[in-house]
Amino acid sequence: MTLSAGSTTIAGANMTGSGKIIVQSGATLTLTSAMANSGVEIELAGGTLYLGTFTHSIGTLTVSGNSTLDFASAGTAQLTAATLVVNASRTLNVTNWTRASDKFYATAFTGAARNAIGAVPMNQVTMTGYAPGFTVWQSDNEINVLLNPRLRIAKISNGGVGTFSFAFNGLSTGGDSITTAVASVQVLGASGITGTSGVAATVTETAPAGWPANPVSASCLDANGASNANGTTAFGVLVGNVLTVAAGRMIPGADITCAFTSGLNGLSGYVFDDGGAPAAGVNSGTPNDGIRNGGEAGVPGIAVSLTDCSATTYASSNTDGNGAWSLNIPGNVSAGTTVCLSAALPARQIATGASVAGTAVPDGNPTTAGGMAYTYSRASHRLSFAAPASGTATANFGSVARSTFTAASARQGVPGTSVEYPHVFTAGTTGVLTVSVTQDSPTPAMNGWTSLVFADVGCTGKYQNSATRIYPPSEAINVVQGQIYCMILRELVPAAAINANKTETTLQALLTFSNASPSLSASYTLVDTTTASKSPLELQKDVRNITTSGAFSASNQAKSGEVLEYRISYVNKTAAPMTQITLHDSIPAYTTFQSATAATPPAGLGNCTKNTPQNATPAAAVNCATAQAAGGTGEVRWTFDGVLNPSMTGEVSFRVVVD
Numbered sequence: 184m185t186l187s188a189g190s191t192t193i194a195g196a197n198m199t200g201s202g203k204i205i206v207q208s209g210a211t212l213t214l215t216s217a218m219a220n221s222g223v224e225i226e227l228a229g230g231t232l233y234l235g236t237f238t239h240s241i242g243t244l245t246v247s248g249n250s251t252l253d254f255a256s257a258g259t260a261q262l263t264a265a266t267l268v269v270n271a272s273r274t275l276n277v278t279n280w281t282r283a284s285d286k287f288y289a290t291a292f293t294g295a296a297r298n299a300i301g302a303v304p305m306n307q308v309t310m311t312g313y314a315p316g317f318t319v320w321q322s323d324n325e326i327n328v329l330l331n332p333r334l335r336i337a338k339i340s341n342g343g344v345g346t347f348s349f350a351f352n353g354l355s356t357g358g359d360s361i362t363t364a365v366a367s368v369q370v371l372g373a374s375g376i377t378g379t380s381g382v383a384a385t386v387t388e389t390a391p392a393g394w395p396a397n398p399v400s401a402s403c404l405d406a407n408g409a410s411n412a413n414g415t416t417a418f419g420v421l422v423g424n425v426l427t428v429a430a431g432r433m434i435p436g437a438d439i440t441c442a443f444t445s446g447l448n449g450l451s452g453y454v455f456d457d458g459g460a461p462a463a464g465v466n467s468g469t470p471n472d473g474i475r476n477g478g479e480a481g482v483p484g485i486a487v488s489l490t491d492c493s494a495t496t497y498a499s500s501n502t503d504g505n506g507a508w509s510l511n512i513p514g515n516v517s518a519g520t521t522v523c524l525s526a527a528l529p530a531r532q533i534a535t536g537a538s539v540a541g542t543a544v545p546d547g548n549p550t551t552a553g554g555m556a557y558t559y560s561r562a563s564h565r566l567s568f569a570a571p572a573s574g575t576a577t578a579n580f581g582s583v584a585r586s587t588f589t590a591a592s593a594r595q596g597v598p599g600t601s602v603e604y605p606h607v608f609t610a611g612t613t614g615v616l617t618v619s620v621t622q623d624s625p626t627p628a629m630n631g632w633t634s635l636v637f638a639d640v641g642c643t644g645k646y647q648n649s650a651t652r653i654y655p656p657s658e659a660i661n662v663v664q665g666q667i668y669c670m671i672l673r674e675l676v677p678a679a680a681i682n683a684n685k686t687e688t689t690l691q692a693l694l695t696f697s698n699a700s701p702s703l704s705a706s707y708t709l710v711d712t713t714t715a716s717k718s719p720l721e722l723q724k725d726v727r728n729i730t731t732s733g734a735f736s737a738s739n740q741a742k743s744g745e746v747l748e749y750r751i752s753y754v755n756k757t758a759a760p761m762t763q764i765t766l767h768d769s770i771p772a773y774t775t776f777q778s779a780t781a782a783t784p785p786a787g788l789g790n791c792t793k794n795t796p797q798n799a800t801p802a803a804a805v806n807c808a809t810a811q812a813a814g815g816t817g818e819v820r821w822t823f824d825g826v827l828n829p830s831m832t833g834e835v836s837f838r839v840v841v842d
Contacts, residue, residue: 186210186230195239198223206230208248214239221265227252227275234260243268244289246275246307254311258284266291267326269304277326280311287326295320298355299375300329317436331380332437334403334428336372338363341399342447342573345391349443351376353384353433369442383430388443390424395511399446401426406438413437449575451509454485454502454526457535457581458612458664459697466663470613471699473536473543473559473581481506482582485526492523492567518572525565526580533611534564535581535699545700561703583612583664588692588707591737594723595716597756599678602721604711605644606670606690610662611705614696617657618670621708625686631677632686632713642669662694672711680715687712712737719757720764720827725750729838741841746777749839754832761827764788766835767820770796774839776815781807781835788833789825794818795837813840 185205193204195218202222206212208229217237225232225241229248236257244264250273254260258281267289269275277287294304297320306315310328319329334354338347338361346362349372359372378384388398401421405413413432419441420427426441433439459470460478468477487508488499498510516522528534537544537559539552546561553576557568566578587609596602608616620634637650653660653670662668672690688711696703716722725735730745741747751768755761770776776796784791792804796815804822805811821835 186212193218195219195237201242206232206250234262236260239263240265242266246270246273249274250276252277252287254278254280254285254287256281261286261288263288263290263324265289266293267295268293269307271303273307274315275308277308277310282310282312282328288324289320289326290324292320292326296375297322298329300333300377301374316438329377330435331377332433332435332439333374334376334378334384334439334441335374336361336386337369337440337442338372339367339369339442339444340394340447341367341444342575343394343449345394347391347443347445348389350387350389351384352387353382354378366447371440378428378433380433380435381430382433384428384433386426386428386441386443388424388426388445390445393449393451393509393511394445394447395514397424397514398443399514401441401443403428403432403439403441405432406440407436411436413439446514446573447575448512448514448571448573449509450489450512450524450578451507451575452578452580453506454482454487454508454580454582455479455506456482456583456664458583461613461663461665464663464666466613469698470664471535471581471583471696471703473545473579473700474538474541475579475581479581482532485528485580487524487526487580490523490525492521497522512570516570518570520570521567522570523565523567524578525563526582528564528582531585532582533585533703533705534561535583535612535696535703536561537564537566537578537580539566539576539578541577543700547701583696586611586692586694586705586707588709589736590725590734591709591711592723592725592735593712593714593737595714595718595721596674596676597717597719597721598676598680598715600756601673601675602713603646604672604674604690605639605642606672606709607642608662608668608670608692608707610664610666610668610694612694612696613663613698614661614694614704616660616662616668617693617695618654618660619657619691619693620654620672620688621691622689623686624689625684627684629677629680629684631675631679632688633675634688634690635673635675636690637671637673639669639671642667644669644671646671646673674711674713676713676715682716684715685713710737719755719759720761721754721756722766723752724768725752743841746838746840747774748836750834750836752832752834753827755827755829758829760829762825764823764827765820767818768837769818770816770837770839773842774816775813775842776817776819777813777838777840778811779807779819779821779835779837781821782833784823784825784833785827785831787826787828788823788831790823791835792822792824794820807835 190211192213194216195214196216203224205226210230213233218239224243226245227250231251233253238261240263243266246269256279308318309315313328317328340363344363350358355377402417403419455475459466485502489497500508500510542552544550544559636654727733727735781791791807796817797811
């Protein structure tokens with residue numbers, strides 16, 4: 184049946200069977216009694232359906248044109264549709280409807296979500312006296328208006344983007360999540376979230392990694408504030424990352440949007456090994472330039488701090504396993520305030536330089552990078568700059584390990600001969616190595632002590648006749664990071680020297696860093712002590728700290744309870760065999776004997792016996808391999824019963840504990 188104009192009345196109680204009634208624009212269908220027939224479909228194609236004061240139930244109610252559903256005005260009408268369909272861009276105006284007494288039900292509502300408001304097709308239905316945005320299809324199937332306040336989140340992230348999470352209390356859902364894709368562009372969260380009139384609500388924001396924990400600001404506006412008590416000004420109280428909307432703001436019909444604004448004023452970067460990352464002697468990056476390039480690796484465990492360039496620390500971070508760090512400039516640091524960013528290097532590291540956004544910032548020279556001016560101090564490994572209002576910057580700090588130069592020793596030499604000291608230099612970075620003797624201090628003063636330094640190809644520890652002399656004069660030696668360069672210091676003992684005459688030779692290794700701007704170098708020194716002795720047996724004594732896993736050198740340090748090991752090396756420097764060899768030494772003051780032994784003697788030297796504080800002479804000697812109890816002070820003596828042939832060498836050792 185199609186009604187095209189005028190008013191048509193039908194007694195609903197008399198409707199039997201099934202079919203569709205189409206009510207076109209200009210036509211009105213009035214039901215004069217209750218209709219209860221699920222086989223009847225009514226299509227409102229622009230017309231009006233008048234319900235009277237009766238209770239009706241039908242099959243499908245379709246709205247195919249902008250139409251009216253009239254509940255009369257008695258407040259006792261009820262309509263239940265098995266299915267409600269509101270076509271796209273069409274509206275249903277429900278008139279003379281009294282909330283709570285008139286009832287409109289739909290068992291199914293095509294395209295609708297229960298308990299949600301503000302979205303199609305619910306907002307295509309207008310209930311008497313209310314905006315369409317309040318229409319809701321409830322869980323009990325009723326088409327009603329939701330008068331509880333609505334609340335929605337909006338997010339603005341300045342200086343970057345990310346996913347921000349929000350936890351709700353006092354609202355219809357537990358939370359929301361918003362991802363910003365463009366910095367400074369607002370993104371709206373989920374709609375249809377409601378609260379309870381007269382009950383306060385809280386929103387707690389959780390920022391993504393790398394962002395400040397607290398937003399810069401957060402406040403709310405009510406879109407319906409012009410017509411209710413909320414007004415048109417912002418409200419809400421932000422404490423930390425929690426925004427509270429007071430109970431007095433959660434009023435019927437409120438349409439609240441709470442906007443959270445975060446600012447990423449972030450700094451990040453790497454502390455890295457600026458040694459050029461050589462492979463097979465060839466650098467993959469540019470060493471010592473303050474710019475991370477090639478395969479230069481990060482340095483973990485370095486503290487990076489943002490300060491007021493004095494005693495106040497604003498933020499700090501430690502580099503991770505890859506040398507990466509990040510921190511934020513706190514909101515309480517005003518834009519334009521001078522701040523300092525520094526990397527605290529351990530003593531084993533040397534600062535080479537820094538860079539911002541890939542631009543090197545030379546020591547002491549203000550440099551603009553990324554539109555900002557930075558000044559770098561190599562001495563403090565620190566960048567100073569004016570704090571920006573927002574945005575991000577990448578700053579990298581370069582450093583290299585200190586080189587090592589080993590090891591000082593003390594030896595004896597026959598007057599008129601030379602004494603050899605092997606030394607090893609391990610380069611901490613790429614550069615030019617020069618070696619020199621900076622001081623030769625004979626006691627007593629005597630001419631004729633002469634120092635020469637030669638390359639030791641193959642690190643043999645011995646002078647080679649074909650060796651290249653590298654001092655004097657000082658030769659420039661190119662080295663790369665990690666390269667080991669061996670050398671021999673030959674000290675000529677004057678022929679006029681007598682027993683106990685000696686000299687202390689200060690040997691310097693100077694490494695000038697390649698590419699450093701401004702120039703940078705590091706100096707390392709060793710002191711070798713040569714004592715004249717007419718004994719044909721040359722002796723060398725050195726010591727190491729066993730407790731700290733130290734290396735042998737001419738001197739060492741130890742604390743109470745630590746163990747020192749003394750080593751005495753011997754060599755026959757003559758052309759004839761030597762017999763009846765006895766070596767002896769004394770336990771140093773303020774130490775206690777622990778053990779004594781001898782390395783496997785050279786062929787022919789025979790058996791080794793020893794006397795120690797545990798079997799002091801005149802007690803019988805015991806084999807050098809015999810284990811003895813610790814304790815005591817006094818002399819340690821080693822005796823060999825064989826022959827030490829020319830150029831043959833060996834060593835003995837003893838250990839003490841510091842009192």
